[in-house]
Structures are given as C-alpha cells and as structure tokens.
Amino acid sequence: MSARTAPGLAAFEHVLRETRERVYTVTETVPLDRLTGWRFDENTGFIAHESGRYFSVEGLQVDTQSPPAGWGQPIINQPETGILGFLVKKSDGILRFLTQLKAEPGNRNGLQLSPTVQATKSNYTGVHGGRHVPYLEYFQDPARRRVIADVRQSEQGSRFLRKRNRNMIVETQESVEARDGFVWLTLGQLHELLAIDDLVNMDTRSVLACLPFEDRAPSPGNELHPLEDVLSWITEARTRSDMRVRSVRLDALEDWEFTGGSIGHRTGRHFDVIGVRVEAVGREVGLWCQPMIQNRAPGLLALLVTRVHGLLHVLMQVRTEPGLVDAAELAPTVQCTPDDFDPLPPGERPLFLDLVQNARADRIWFDTTLSDEGGRFYHSGSRHLVVETGWLPEPPEFRWLTLGQLEELTRHSHYLNMQARSALACLRSLIHGGDL
C-alpha cells in the first residue's frame, strides 16, 4: 500500500485540499446553439455530437392510460454501458477502496469522491482522444481480480433513456500504488464521508449499494414478506404498467421551449437542458463543450425505516419511469422534487412527503445533500434523508423490505433504481459497525 493510504480522515482531508488546488474544472454556460462540436440535427430533431458519438439529447413522448395521462420531455440517450468500478484490497484484515478525487464539470464544489474507474465506453476506447484510464485493466482482465460485485444498474429513469452502467467491485491481491489523485479509503471512512454535503459522488453511492454484506447469509426468516412475495409484487407492477414511450423530435415537445440558449419547461419546473464549455485541469481532455441537465430545484430522497420483529425494515415503493428498461424499479419511500408540489393541497402531494419533511429531529438518522452525477448534471442534487418511524400500513405501491432483501436484489439488474441505491448507501453507512 502506498504513502497515499489515508489512515485517518485528517490525512485524507489534507490530500483532498492539496488535490483541489491542482485538479479542477472551469465550467461556463454557453447557448446550446453555440456549442462547439454539437448540433441540432434537423433530420432527427435531436441534439447530437458531430461525430455521432457520446450521447444525444432527444425528445421522448410518454403515453399512459393512468394519470398523469402522458407527457413529453427531453431525455439523454447514451446507449453504451460504462464502467463504474471500485478496486479494493485487503490489508491488515481491512478492505480498502481505491477512491478517485475527480473533478466533474457539473460539481458545484469541484472534486468529489468517485469510484476507481468511472468511464464511458468512449473514455476507455479512446473516442475522447484522451489518455489511458488508470486501473482499467483490473476490471477487464479476469486473471487479475476476484469479482465481488458485477451488475448492470439503471441510471435515473426520468433523465436517461434505457441507460445502464456496469457497477463493479473487484478485489486484487497485487500490490497497487495509489497514483496522483487517488486515495485508499476504508469502508468506514467512506461511510463517514457520506455525511458531508456533496462529497461522495453519485457513482460511488451506486456502487457501494451493490457491495454484499460481509456476512451474507440465509435470511433470518422474520422478514415481513417472503422474497417470493416481493418478487411477485414487482412482477405485478411491471405487468400492470401501461407506460409506452417513443422518440420524438425535441421541437415537437409541446411544453418545452428553446429560449435563451437552453431548453426548459414552460412552467419553469422540472429541468433545463443547458450547454456548457468546460476547461479541465488534471483530467483526460483539457477543453470541451457538452449539453448538461440542470434540475430547477433540489430533489428529496427519503427512506422511512422501522423495526419489525426486531429486524430493520425499509419502506420501498415500486415506481414506473419512462427511461427504465423494465418499466418499474424500486425507489426510495419518497422520491420527488418538493418544489414541484409546493402549492398543492396535502392530498395531492406524494405519499409520506409531509411525514419525512416534518420529522422530529431525533427521528432523523441521516440528512445530507448529495450531488447528481457531475458529468451530465449541472449543480443538481438531492437531500438524502433516513427517518425512523413506527410501523405504517403499506399502500399498494409500497412494501417494507429488509436490508438483506435489498442486498439480494442489488445482485441483479433493474430492481433498485439509482435513487434507491443512493439512499440505500446512506442507510447502510449507518449500519456498518453493526450498531443497528
């Protein structure tokens, strides 16, 4: 292990401060129609890169028979599957995670903590014309690692069209030097850092949620619902879903307008598609332009937890989103943008929103604002809440599940959406240590 191993958080904070001075991006907004390398394709009606690569911003028309009856929206289409991978190594009996201090153009605070490898296929096949992706070989060469987790998981289904990333955790026995901009952190350290606003990035949260517990064991049998019933409930929701999506031209989206160099919803809600010009220091490519998503208001992701039969249960909802590959996935108890519902009477607000927003301080286990992925999202994030409650009855779209059940589901694709994985990583950060 190298000198960059951080034995305590004080040492890490020193590395962080020192790296922030050398690795950063300067991002300025640019009108979408003056974005070097990108153009509005008159033929398709999409915004795409001149090379045909990276991603495109497309229109999506969503039709459903149940309310809301249907809507149109811009959505990011990036068909390739990227790798979000943590290289881990055991030393002194403790697992350490090789963490990257990564500056992304959308981060409001510069560096955030990223998995070892966070690479689109374009990155690692050299489409960017960029440099070699460090440590990628551990994720590509089976002989050099033991797989701990390797599963494709969805990105946000309301922003990405059928986008998946490969979430990987691989263990090596080799001696691995932490290069400049990387640091070895224990799981306990990562968990402590999760409580700091906007520090542990979305990809790290996503991958950490896929980490199996060390004592993976047959479930204790006192869950509220056997796993077969949980799977059946998800199958039922997916079968019932009547959401149909089709690609349409951006300029055919009725409620969206191109004004002032960006695309926004006529109500001023939801999100904007903006253009940015990025100058990066200490990153693969020095200068580029790209479209980004800027959410109009912060999101709220909340998990309600309670103890049943002495076992911690989490209230999950099954949620249909237009960009998901398989119609519906599990989402946190509350997943919304509260500002969107602000003038609504209580009966029309999302279930449990008022409950989590008005929770007593001593019931709030976790409360931190964490960013969306800074490569696509500009200054966007969500407040992450974990709130304890007494048992509550389950509305049809909700079930109390155990951490063991959620762990079992994260071994497979398409069960927990990005927001659920992000919130689950926060909840699990409280439990590592075994005091719950």
Next chain:
Amino acid sequence: MSARTAPGLAAFEHVLRETRERVYTVTETVPLDRLTGWRFDENTGFIAHESGRYFSVEGLQVDTQSPPAGWGQPIINQPETGILGFLVKKSDGILRFLTQLKAEPGNRNGLQLSPTVQATKSNYTGVHGGRHVPYLEYFQDPARRRVIADVRQSEQGSRFLRKRNRNMIVETQESVEARDGFVWLTLGQLHELLAIDDLVNMDTRSVLACLPFEDRAPSPGNELHPLEDVLSWITEARTRSDMRVRSVRLDALEDWEFTGGSIGHRTGRHFDVIGVRVEAVGREVGLWCQPMIQNRAPGLLALLVTRVHGLLHVLMQVRTEPGLVDAAELAPTVQCTPDDFDPLPPGERPLFLDLVQNARADRIWFDTTLSDEGGRFYHSGSRHLVVETGWLPEPPEFRWLTLGQLEELTRHSHYLNMQARSALACLRSLIHGGDL
C-alpha cells in the same frame, strides 16, 4: 379434489382420448393477403390486425460488428404480457397441478398439456370477445393463493420482439373442481408425460422450469463457479454485445420474399410467416384467422451434463438474440436448427453439435421432440436432448452451472431463455425423485 384427478397415467390417458374427440381445431393455411381481419399496413409496412390489437408481424434489421455482420428478418411484436399460470394444490402431502388439455391451431397433434391459465391480456380483458378465462381469479386475487413463483420470462428472442410472459405458480387451499378439459396431475406424472413427443406444451415447460425445488437451501459450495462469477460472466457478455435492432418495413427486408401467400427467406431456410384459418371446437372463439410462424426444419436443443465434485453440472451458453430485452440470456449447450448447418464443414458448425448428435445411446438421458407454442408456431418444434459427458473445457461463451444455480436464476427475469427453460424442464424431470 374432483373425479377428474388422475391417480395413474392410465386414467389420464382415458381423459386425454375422450377430450381429444370433443376439443380440437381445424387449421388450414390461407394466403397472408387473404387473411380476414388482418392487413398489410402500407403506412408502417407491418402485417397487423384491423383492430390494432393482438400482435403484428414486423420487419427487424439487426446490426452487429461481430459476425454474422447483420441481417433482416420478420419478427412478431406483441407488447402485452400474458399469463402462463399453474394452479397447484396439495392433497395427501402431494402437490398437484391443474393441467389444461388445450387445442392450439399450430399443434400437429391437437391437444397438448397446458398450464391452468394460458392467456394473453387480450384473452382475459375480453378483446377476443371470448368467454371468461377459467381459474384466472386465482392469479389475480392475492387473497386466494400463495405465490410459489411469479416472474416475467422471455419468449424466443429470434421470433418475438421483447416479448415476455408472466410465469406463475400459485397454491390454493380452496377446494377446486377440475372443469371439463382440465385434469389434476402430480409433478411426477407431468415429468413422465414430458418423455412423450409433442404432449407437454412449451408454456408448461417454461413454467415448470421456474418451480423452486422443494428443498431450496443454501448452495453446497462445491459448484465449479461461485454465483458472483456467473453473474459477472453474464454481465460481461451483455456489456460486450454490440447488437442493435431497429424496426423496418417487411417489404424492406432484402433476403425475404412474399411469394405464394407467405413470407419466406430466399435460401429456403429459417422460417416462413404463413396465414391460417382456424376453426375451433371447445375453445374461446369458434373461428378466426391469424398469421403464424412455421419453422422450415426441426430445431435441436441439447444440454450436456457432467458430474463435478459429485455435483451435477450443466453446460450453458450465453447467447445474444435480437428480440431479447436485455441483449443476452443463457441458452442450452446447443440451440440450433441442424439443417441450417448441414453442408458446413465441422469447424463452422455450432460448438458441441456433433458431440450431441453422435452421442452413444447409453449417454443419452432424454430424447423427445417437443412443440413450440401452438398459438403462434405452426407444426414447429425441437428435439430435446440431455446427454451425459465427461468434463469438457469451457469455451468463453459457456459455463458449467449447477441445477441449484439455474434454479436461483429462474427466480428472476431475463436469465434463462425460453429454450433453456424448456430443456431444463426436461432435465429436471429426470431428477425429481432424487435419484441423480
């Protein structure tokens, strides 16, 4: 339990003979362009029902960078998810399956054994104008059953575009009468009947493959590959897949011709899209027309099995198919139409094809021809083989998996393709009884 419970197969065969006289279909081929209710839509280039319902036959263009470099083909698009459901009930400590004797237009021998409910959404929401689907209530009302299995599984990915059916097994405590055309069979009886050519239909095989073993238990730990490695290998194959599909007009498919009232490949291989006129006695609707798929030659589905560390292992391949929702699923060791490869030199024939075709008689555990689903496939089926072998090295696309691992995977969608589930049901029929 009713008088129709079959205590032995002799009684069942009597019921079968007697029902065959009353329940049958008369199917005759009709040119596609003279198919009442169906038309070639000049606008889309698809064959569709005038009501816009049921399913359509569309063109699909498949592009891939790896060989074969790409092709076009007709494919069935039926977006709705049907139910394939077995109602089961324990009596005298033995689980019995309520089996339907069902005549389908494509069956070459009239009746076959179907799950209790085999219904498209059109069926059970009354689009056919048909009668009530018997026993459907057990699959729709959670209060009346215990779920044993409930998982959406793919249909054949080379014939159906992203089609899934909901495979269900539900247990009831209620007293249930076997109506006319239904019979209670034990798992042992169903397994014996699987050895008869073209008797146990495809949907039954698909659902039986999803039945958990009675002694579901933690895996014994002497599998060749830990499950994490198996999942990683599947994730890798899905990530690597570069198959892209897009809908095209049927008349834009270069190698396919409309001649003599059907659509066929210019080489005379693969399959035809034909039209049929069906007259049914003892079925929901008396008379209708529809397109069907007729495979040009019988298929071959073979599983190689061997014992490693005293534990039975099955050689599975991970296989990309254009109609699959998630790029690649597990397929049997051999899945092909042998006639398609007949003039090819051995080096270009599918892996293990020669081995299973030339197996010594005493190594062949199972050898039965079983039909494709008779609602969409006309006189089409595959020889199902289970062949014992010594251990063989694994080509990159193949892995030796245990039955326990395959059972774990069938709890979830999109791991075992239809052919794998069909072959697995045959293999499992040899094992029920615990003598392997």
